[in-house]
Amino acid sequence: MTESGVTERISARWKASEASFARFLAWIDDGRESDGAEYLALRNRLVAYFERKGCDIPDELADETLERVNRRLDEVGQIDTETPAKFCYITAKFVFLEYLRSGRRREDGVDPADLERLRTGDELDDSDRKEKLSVCLDRCLSGLAEDDRTMIVGYYVGERRTKIDHRRSLAERLGISANALAIRACRIRDKLEACIRNCSNDVK
Amino acid sequence: MNNEEISQKEIRDLLTGRLDESTTDRLDELSVTSPEFAERVAAERYEMIDDWVAGRTDGDEKAAIEALLARSPTLREKVEISRTLTAAAPRAVVVERSAEPSFFSRLFGGGMPRLAYGFAGLAVLIGIAGLAAFLLRRDGTVEISQTDPPVVSSPSVSPVEQTQTPASSPSMETVNTPTPTPASTESPRPSPTPTRRSPVEFVAIMLAPPTRGSTSMRSVKIDENTKFLNLTLQTEAPSSSRYSVEIGDASGAADWRSPVVRGKSANGRTSVSVRVPASRLKKGIRSVRLLDANTESEIVDEHLLRIER
Incomplete structure (x- = not known):
C-alpha cells in the first residue's frame, strides 16, 4: 500500500490529534518505522480474531480496540507490555467480552437444510x-x-x-x-x- | 508456545472452537501477536471451508463448522466463493490458455515491445513456411487441422516409421507426421492429382514442463483410425531417473500406465516418450502424470489433457 493510501485509510478512522496518532504508530512499530504498515497488519489480525469469535462487526471492534489502546497511551504516556501487539490482544479480549454482554451478537439460526444447499450450491x-x-x-x-x-x-x-x-x-x-x-x-x-x-x- | 510447535489439527480445532479455554486463549493471543501464525490460521480457514464444501468433514468437526456457518455471513460468503473457485479451476485453466493474446494481437497491440514481437513473429513464420515447404516437397499433401494446437495430419503412417518434428511452440505441438515410403524420399514430387487419404494411425504430442505453462490444457483428437498416441513429456527433472507415465482421471485413478522408461536429455531438458494405445484413452479431461519409477508413485509433473473423440 502506498504511503498516501495508508495515511488516507488511517486518518479516515481516527479522531485523535495528529501528534497523538503519530506517537501511537511509532509505539506499534516498536522501533521498526513501518510507515503505518504494522498498524494495518495488526488491525487485520484483530479483525480476523473478532471474525473467528463470531462477531458480526469485526472491523468496528478492531477499530474500537485500537482506539482504546491509543487513548490509554495518551493518558499514561507509556505502556509497560511485552509487545504492543500483546497489549492490543488483552484489550481486544475486553472489547469482545463487552460485545457479548451488549447482546449485539446475533444468531442467524440457519436451517441445516439451508446449509446443505449452501454446500452444494443449490441454495x-x-x-x-x-x-x-x-x-x-x-x-x-x-x-x-x-x-x-x-x-x-x-x-x-x-x-x-x-x-x-x-x-x-x-x-x-x-x-x-x-x-x-x-x-x-x-x-x-x-x-x-x-x-x-x-x-x-x-x-x- | 511458538508458531512451529502448533499442529495443523490444533489450528483446525481453534477454528472450530474445540479447544479448551486456556489453549484457545494462548492461540488467540498468538494469532494477534504473530503475523506468521495469523497467516497459518487464515490459510487453514480456507482449507476448512474447502473441506466442508467438498464433503471431507464429518462428525464433530462438521457439526462445529456448520455452527460457525450458521452465525457467520462472512463464512457463508467464503463458502460460495470456494465452491465457485473449485468448480471453475479446470475451466479457468482452459480459459487462461485460450485468453492468451494471439500472435497478431501481440504483434499489433498491447503494451509489449512490438519490435521484439515483430522479429519473433517473423522468425516463427519463416519456420512454419519452411516446415510446410519441407512437408509439401516430401509428400505433397499437407492438411492443417482447425484444432488447437495445430495438427499436421498425413496419409497412412506406420508407427515404427514416425519422425517427430521439433515443436515450434514452447508448450506443446501435435504433429501427425507423413511418412513416405523409402522410395518416395528420392522420387520426384508426386503429381498434383488428388490422392485418397489414408487414415491417420498415430498422433504425437509434446508437453513442456509445467513451470512453462502446464496449467494450460491442450487437446488432442483421437479418431477411430488412430492407433497410438505418442506422448513426449519434457521435464526439468534429471534424465538419469527412471520414469513411468500414467493417464487417468482427477481422482488419481489410472486408465493406463506405461512401463518404466528412461529420460533422454537434450537442450537442457529431459524428455520422456511413451506410446499410448488409443483404445486406452478415454474421452474428456484426463490427467497425465509423470511418475518417478524409483518411488512408484511420486508425481514429478502433472498435466491436463483433453481427449477428443
Whole structure:
C-alpha cells in the first residue's frame, strides 16, 4: 500500500490529534518505522480474531480496540507490555467480552437444510447470482498477476489424491514447504475474494 | 508456545472452537501477536471451508463448522466463493490458455515491445513456411487441422516409421507426421492429382514442463483410425531417473500406465516418450502424470489433457 493510501485509510478512522496518532504508530512499530504498515497488519489480525469469535462487526471492534489502546497511551504516556501487539490482544479480549454482554451478537439460526444447499450450491435459486459469481471470478482471475493466477488455479485443480500430489509437486517446483504454499495461496485468495466481493456489488 | 510447535489439527480445532479455554486463549493471543501464525490460521480457514464444501468433514468437526456457518455471513460468503473457485479451476485453466493474446494481437497491440514481437513473429513464420515447404516437397499433401494446437495430419503412417518434428511452440505441438515410403524420399514430387487419404494411425504430442505453462490444457483428437498416441513429456527433472507415465482421471485413478522408461536429455531438458494405445484413452479431461519409477508413485509433473473423440 502506498504511503498516501495508508495515511488516507488511517486518518479516515481516527479522531485523535495528529501528534497523538503519530506517537501511537511509532509505539506499534516498536522501533521498526513501518510507515503505518504494522498498524494495518495488526488491525487485520484483530479483525480476523473478532471474525473467528463470531462477531458480526469485526472491523468496528478492531477499530474500537485500537482506539482504546491509543487513548490509554495518551493518558499514561507509556505502556509497560511485552509487545504492543500483546497489549492490543488483552484489550481486544475486553472489547469482545463487552460485545457479548451488549447482546449485539446475533444468531442467524440457519436451517441445516439451508446449509446443505449452501454446500452444494443449490441454495442459489437465483441463477443470476451464480452467473455473477462466475463472471466475477473470471474477471478477478484475469486481474491477478500471471504467476499468482497460475498458482491459484493450479492450487485448486484436481480432487483428493491428485490435488494433494499436485500441491506437493507445486511446492517442490517453487522450492517451498507445503505450509508456505498454503500461505501463499491464502494471500492470493484474500485478494481474489476481496475482488469478487467488490465485483459482485458492481455487476448488475 | 511458538508458531512451529502448533499442529495443523490444533489450528483446525481453534477454528472450530474445540479447544479448551486456556489453549484457545494462548492461540488467540498468538494469532494477534504473530503475523506468521495469523497467516497459518487464515490459510487453514480456507482449507476448512474447502473441506466442508467438498464433503471431507464429518462428525464433530462438521457439526462445529456448520455452527460457525450458521452465525457467520462472512463464512457463508467464503463458502460460495470456494465452491465457485473449485468448480471453475479446470475451466479457468482452459480459459487462461485460450485468453492468451494471439500472435497478431501481440504483434499489433498491447503494451509489449512490438519490435521484439515483430522479429519473433517473423522468425516463427519463416519456420512454419519452411516446415510446410519441407512437408509439401516430401509428400505433397499437407492438411492443417482447425484444432488447437495445430495438427499436421498425413496419409497412412506406420508407427515404427514416425519422425517427430521439433515443436515450434514452447508448450506443446501435435504433429501427425507423413511418412513416405523409402522410395518416395528420392522420387520426384508426386503429381498434383488428388490422392485418397489414408487414415491417420498415430498422433504425437509434446508437453513442456509445467513451470512453462502446464496449467494450460491442450487437446488432442483421437479418431477411430488412430492407433497410438505418442506422448513426449519434457521435464526439468534429471534424465538419469527412471520414469513411468500414467493417464487417468482427477481422482488419481489410472486408465493406463506405461512401463518404466528412461529420460533422454537434450537442450537442457529431459524428455520422456511413451506410446499410448488409443483404445486406452478415454474421452474428456484426463490427467497425465509423470511418475518417478524409483518411488512408484511420486508425481514429478502433472498435466491436463483433453481427449477428443
